[in-house]
Amino acid sequence: MPDINAETRALADQIGLAGVAESITEYADKDLPLIVDYAGFGTTTARAAQTLAPSGTVVQVGLGRPEAKVNGTRRDLAELYELMRGGELDPPIQLIAPDRIPEGLERLRQG
Numbered sequence: 001m002p003d004i005n006a007e008t009r010a011l012a013d014q015i016g017l018a019g020v021a022e023s024i025t026e027y028a029d030k031d032l033p034l035i036v037d038y039a040g041f042g043t044t045t046a047r048a049a050q051t052l053a054p055s056g057t058v059v060q061v062g063l064g065r066p067e068a069k070v071n072g073t074r075r076d077l078a079e080l081y082e083l084m085r086g087g088e089l090d091p092p093i094q095l096i097a098p099d100r101i102p103e104g105l106e107r108l109r110q111g
Helices: 006-010 024-030 043-051 074-085 098-109
Strands: 034-037 057-060
Touching: 024 043, 034 043, 043 057
Parallel strands: 034 057
Antiparallel strands: none
16 A cells, blocks of 8 residues: 555554555556555556556546546557547446545445
8 A cells, every 4th residue: 555654654564554655666566456546646546557467457536636647658549549449448437426435435345
């Protein structure tokens, strides 16, 4: 679990976390199939995408900044557009009002 606050990271052992880092990129060698981005600050989303295992999934819960720059090649972009054009890429997007966040988190826990 990444957290930029050093004091929060120091609490990891006390609350039973397996690990805490300053950035999700510190877990790049873990072959993570799923990353949940609760902040959604552009850089957090981009770093999550860079850290994922091949064909992994980023779930963006927060939207602190409505943009993210993700590295890729022209070929990657062309393939992405082809998936979108063919209807094969239809990401589920569900907007949840702030007062319904607990319900949304429960839905995430249930898959």
